[in-house]
Amino acid sequence: MHRRIIAPGVLAAASLLLAIPASAASYSPGAPGIGDPYYPYYGNGGYDVSHYDLRLRYQPKTDELQGTATILAKTTQDLSSFDLDFLLDVSEVRVNGAKAAFTHSQQHELVITPKTPLAKGTPVTVVVRYSGVPSTKSAYGFNTWHRTPDGAVAADEPEAAWWWFPSNDHPSDKATYDVSVAVPDGTQAISNGTLQSTASQRGWTRYSWRQNKPQATYLSTLAIGKFDITTSTSEGGVPVVNAYSKDLGDNDGAARASVERTGEIVDWLSDYFGPYPFSSAGGYVPNTTTGYALETQSRVYYSPKQFAKGSNVSVVVHELAHQWYGDDVSLKKWKDIWLNEGFATYAQWLWSEHEGEGTTQELADYVYASHPADDPFWTVEPGDPGADKQFDDAVYDRGALAIQALRKEVGDDAFFAILKGWPKEHAYGNASVADFQRYAEKVSGKPLAALFGTWLFQPSKPAASAGRAASLVKAGTAVAQPKSWKKIEAAHGGHSDGAAR
Ligand code: TRP
Ligand code: ZN
Numbered sequence: 286m287h288r289r290i291i292a293p294g295v296l297a298a299a300s301l302l303l304a305i306p307a308s309a310a311s312y313s314p315g316a317p318g319i320g321d322p323y324y325p326y327y328g329n330g331g332y333d334v335s336h337y338d339l340r341l342r343y344q345p346k347t348d349e350l351q352g353t354a355t356i357l358a359k360t361t362q363d364l365s366s367f368d369l370d371f372l373l374d375v376s377e378v379r380v381n382g383a384k385a386a387f388t389h390s391q392q393h394e395l396v397i398t399p400k401t402p403l404a405k406g407t408p409v410t411v412v413v414r415y416s417g418v419p420s421t422k423s424a425y426g427f428n429t430w431h432r433t434p435d436g437a438v439a440a441d442e443p444e445a446a447w448w449w450f451p452s453n454d455h456p457s458d459k460a461t462y463d464v465s466v467a468v469p470d471g472t473q474a475i476s477n478g479t480l481q482s483t484a485s486q487r488g489w490t491r492y493s494w495r496q497n498k499p500q501a502t503y504l505s506t507l508a509i510g511k512f513d514i515t516t517s518t519s520e521g522g523v524p525v526v527n528a529y530s531k532d533l534g535d536n537d538g539a540a541r542a543s544v545e546r547t548g549e550i551v552d553w554l555s556d557y558f559g560p561y562p563f564s565s566a567g568g569y570v571p572n573t574t575t576g577y578a579l580e581t582q583s584r585v586y587y588s589p590k591q592f593a594k595g596s597n598v599s600v601v602v603h604e605l606a607h608q609w610y611g612d613d614v615s616l617k618k619w620k621d622i623w624l625n626e627g628f629a630t631y632a633q634w635l636w637s638e639h640e641g642e643g644t645t646q647e648l649a650d651y652v653y654a655s656h657p658a659d660d661p662f663w664t665v666e667p668g669d670p671g672a673d674k675q676f677d678d679a680v681y682d683r684g685a686l687a688i689q690a691l692r693k694e695v696g697d698d699a700f701f702a703i704l705k706g707w708p709k710e711h712a713y714g715n716a717s718v719a720d721f722q723r724y725a726e727k728v729s730g731k732p733l734a735a736l737f738g739t740w741l742f743q744p745s746k747p748a749a750s751a752g753r754a755a756s757l758v759k760a761g762t763a764v765a766q767p768k769s770w771k772k773i774e775a776a777h778g779g780h781s782d783g784a785a786r
Contacts, residue, residue: 292747312402313363314331315367317329320434323675326392328393328453330361330367333358334357334358334452337505338356340353341465342468343509348421349416352414352415354412357410358408359406360672362405364399365566366399367396367397368390369413370447372393374416374649375415376414380397381399381401382672406759410537420432429441429444429607431571433530434532435572436468436508436511438571439505439507443503453502457615462500463481470485470488474492476505477581481494498563498613499714504615505581505582508586511530514526521548523548523627527545528567528569530571530572533572533589547567547605551608559709562608568585568604569586572590577591580612585605587601598636606631610629611628611629614712614716619672621716627680627685630684630773631684636771640769646756647765648767651751651764652683652765657746662683665679665744668741668742676778691755695729699729703725704735716735
């Protein structure tokens with residue numbers, strides 16, 4: 286320990302410290318990131334959120350968003366300050382009712398210093414009042430808030446929340462949501478879960494949505510615009526709410542012919558994955574210029590482009606499969622992305638077989654044979670692809686191939702038991718690729734380290750012997766492209782399609 290002369294200023298500071306608890310020495314700032322190596326500043330340390338209450342007002346003409354976020358959390362360490370991830374302009378922050386100091390720092394950190402430090406393990410209520418024009422804000426040089434001719438949409442991965450609500454922005458901290466949005470009469474606001482109420486007053490209509498099951502921040506969505514909203518109930522009893530922008534033009538019919546299959550697909554997937562995990566299902570198609578779809582919880586986001594070549598039920602299967610694989614069971618770290626994309630793609634393979642457009646085996650053969658050994662495709666490890674390759678084709682296609690290889694290894698009975706048991710094992714929680722391997726070993730009774738190593742973690746094409754073990758047609762042999770292939774590929778995300786962020 287350093288000895289030094291105590292200056293008067295230090296004495297004054299020391300006496301100020303007397304105002305806080307005796308153990309104050311242990312109080313420290315929460316980390317600016319939750320500890321995900323792919324995205325060091327995403328999420329934050331020191332607390333866990335249980336609920337977000339977002340009361341918003343949005344003016345489509347000017348893109349002005351105003352809001353009050355009330356966040357219920359619990360501290361996980363003694364905190365002198367903590368961060369939220371957020372980009373809009375903040376006018377006031379209260380912590381447990383008292384005004385708190387705050388400042389913006391780094392790319393998207395809102396640093397909050399409460400009047401009184403927060404002891405570990407205590408409940409905290411944070412109120413953030415804010416406003417701003419989301420389309421004018423960026424972090425790391427990008428903006429994922431999508432303006433439409435009559436409104437805007439928040440739906441992107443892995444970052445979307447910064448533009449509309451302050452959060453602990455990482456899938457490992459899931460929470461329930463009440464999202465209430467006032468918009469000018471004649472405009473609708475869509476979000477996750479069930480519509481609890483609508484009320485109109487002095488030219489503004491307020492839409493109040495509730496998500497009563499834990500939800501990751503990137504799966505929270507908001508869409509404002511002029512929509513046609515349809516409601517129904519699936520044969521299996523799941524309420525379905527879909528919404529279509531009124532200006533989809535030539536894509537309108539194909540969009541509806543795909544997304545109106547939601548109830549049927551939810552029931553079909555339930556046979557493989559178990560009961561649908563949320564209190565409602567559905568999707569929405571706003572008039573955005575992006576090219577992708579996103580598995581926003583219980584209310585899937587679809588780009589009109591997904592339907593530019595006609596209906597695409599395969600993409601609906603992909604996004605609804607994520608409701609179990611990704612939303613109900615969310616990843617622990619972004620490197621676990623295979624648990625999302627591999628399984629959502631495999632669901633498309635099952636659907637292809639169901640539709641008579643190519644069996645899972647034919648699709649696996651095609652992936653294996655159509656990428657020669659020197660194709661960089663095989664350098665991507667789906668089990669830990671790296672941040673820049675997180676949504677590479679290999680995560681989807683090699684990822685689904687790995688699942689077919691697992692099926693061959695454990696046999697159909699164990700395989701389908703794993704597929705259905707996994708969402709139950711980790712319902713509303715988080716899990717890793719290593720957790721999945723352990724679970725598959727438990728259910729099948731087989732050691733699977735070598736199989737996972739080969740198909741998920743080897744940076745080169747698995748050898749012919751591994752291919753034979755997975756009953757794959759050998760490389761170099763011409764394998765016809767399954768009929769379903771192009772529609773399956775259309776569900777791939779990322780920004781490789783050139784879609785604007
Ligand atoms: N997860 C999305 C899907 O599988 C795809 C996706 C990847 C994506 N990266 C994205 C969507 C970025 C939107 C933005 O459907
Ligand atoms: Zn996906």
